[in-house]
Amino acid sequence: MNESWMQKWEEVKDILTCPVDLETYFTSDEILDHKMEVMEIGNVSLPSGKLIVRDPLVFLNAGEKPYFVQAPKGNFPVKIAVVKSEEWGNRYAAVKVEFTKEKPVLYREALIGIENLEDLNEGDYFGFMVDAGLGSITDAEVLPYFDTFRTSLKVDNMYDDYFAEHFAKSYQEHPQNQRELGDWINWKIPDTDYHIPMFASGFGDGGYPVYFAYDGKGEICGLYIQFIDIELALSDEEEDGEDE
Numbered sequence: 481m482n483e484s485w486m487q488k489w490e491e492v493k494d495i496l497t498c499p500v501d502l503e504t505y506f507t508s509d510e511i512l513d514h515k516m517e518v519m520e521i522g523n524v525s526l527p528s529g530k531l532i533v534r535d536p537l538v539f540l541n542a543g544e545k546p547y548f549v550q551a552p553k554g555n556f557p558v559k560i561a562v563v564k565s566e567e568w569g570n571r572y573a574a575v576k577v578e579f580t581k582e583k584p585v586l587y588r589e590a591l592i593g594i595e596n597l598e599d600l601n602e603g604d605y606f607g608f609m610v611d612a613g614l615g616s617i618t619d620a621e622v623l624p625y626f627d628t629f630r631t632s633l634k635v636d637n638m639y640d641d642y643f644a645e646h647f648a649k650s651y652q653e654h655p656q657n658q659r660e661l662g663d664w665i666n667w668k669i670p671d672t673d674y675h676i677p678m679f680a681s682g683f684g685d686g687g688y689p690v691y692f693a694y695d696g697k698g699e700i701c702g703l704y705i706q707f708i709d710i711e712l713a714l715s716d717e718e719e720d721g722e723d724e
Contacts (some may be wrong), residue, residue: 495600498587498691500711502704505561505574511710512712513562516573519657522666523555524577525674530620531590533690533705536678537612537639542627543703546620548593549692551700552579558617558677560664562657563710566703570657572664572680573708584693584700590703605689613685615705625669626676642724643667643678682707 529573530546551676556577563573595606608615618626635641647662658664665678681688693702 485593485597489591489599490680492597492600493635495602496589496591498589498595498689498704498706498707499603500586500587500709501584501713502574502576502691502693502706503702505563505710506559506576510715511563514710514714517562517564519560519562519654519664521560521578521664521677521679522668523675524558524617524619524677525555525622526551526553526619527674528552528619528621530705532618532620532623533590533608533703534616534618535608535610535612535618536676537614537643539609539611540616540618540626542623544623545592546622547584547590547690547692548702549590551577551692551703555675558591558666560657560679563708568713572657572682573706573710575615575617575679575705575707577626577703578701579703580675580695580699581695581696582626582659583719584701584704586694587691588694590690590692597607597663605687607689609687610685611679613681614678615688615707616676617703617705619645619674620674622669622676625672625674626673628640629669652710673710675712 508516529551532546533550534540534559559576560572561574564570568674650665651658651662666675666677689706691704693699
């Protein structure tokens with residue numbers, strides 16, 4: 481990130497806002513006749529407030545850059561908004577890190593500071609890539625501990641040989657809104673006090689936007705991952721039905 485990039489970001493940052501009030505995913509009983517439910521999965525450890533959101537099995541590696549916006553430091557609750565659908569099953573529509581209880585009034589996309597900001601249009605976003613069906617939230621100061629653990633594990637497949645057992649246990653202990661193999665864990669890195677929440681990513685692999693939420697005073701009050709634009713997904717579903 482450099483001065484010219486920041487100047488360009490100031491010019492285009494209003495384009496990179498979420499058109500959906502994501503907090504409604506966590507406060508509404510229903511959205512377009514689809515029931516909503518919120519799960520609390522414990523705290524995420526953010527010792528520096530330098531946030532990183534990645535697929536934990538593919539893209540969470542040493543050297544990953546955090547978002548350039550500084551988040552609060554500490555341990556903060558993580559919540560998952562679940563949309564219930566006969567067509568989709570129970571899907572994780574959004575994940576929220578709650579920094580304060582203030583109501584969000586604006587959501588700006590979380591960026592690293594190296595993105596190409598030229599030729600952006602309304603509705604564009606950068607997001608993070610998912611290739612193993614999972615997302616995770618962590619901190620730049622926690623990442624080295626994750627790397628050390630991964631190196632010491634010495635397994636052929638990190639999910640099959642280690643994490644699968646943890647996800648299965650999560651289902652056994654909290655079966656609601658999970659499949660039998662498990663869809664979320666709040667994993668504590670062994671020999672540390674650091675927690676990294678991991679969770680299924682909406683409709684699976686793909687790119688998903690991440691937003692910092694700001695309250696009426698312009699202060700950061702949360703971080704939101706949008707896995708499913710519920711209204712858009714439902715309108716696409718209706719169009720597919722009409723085409724058949």
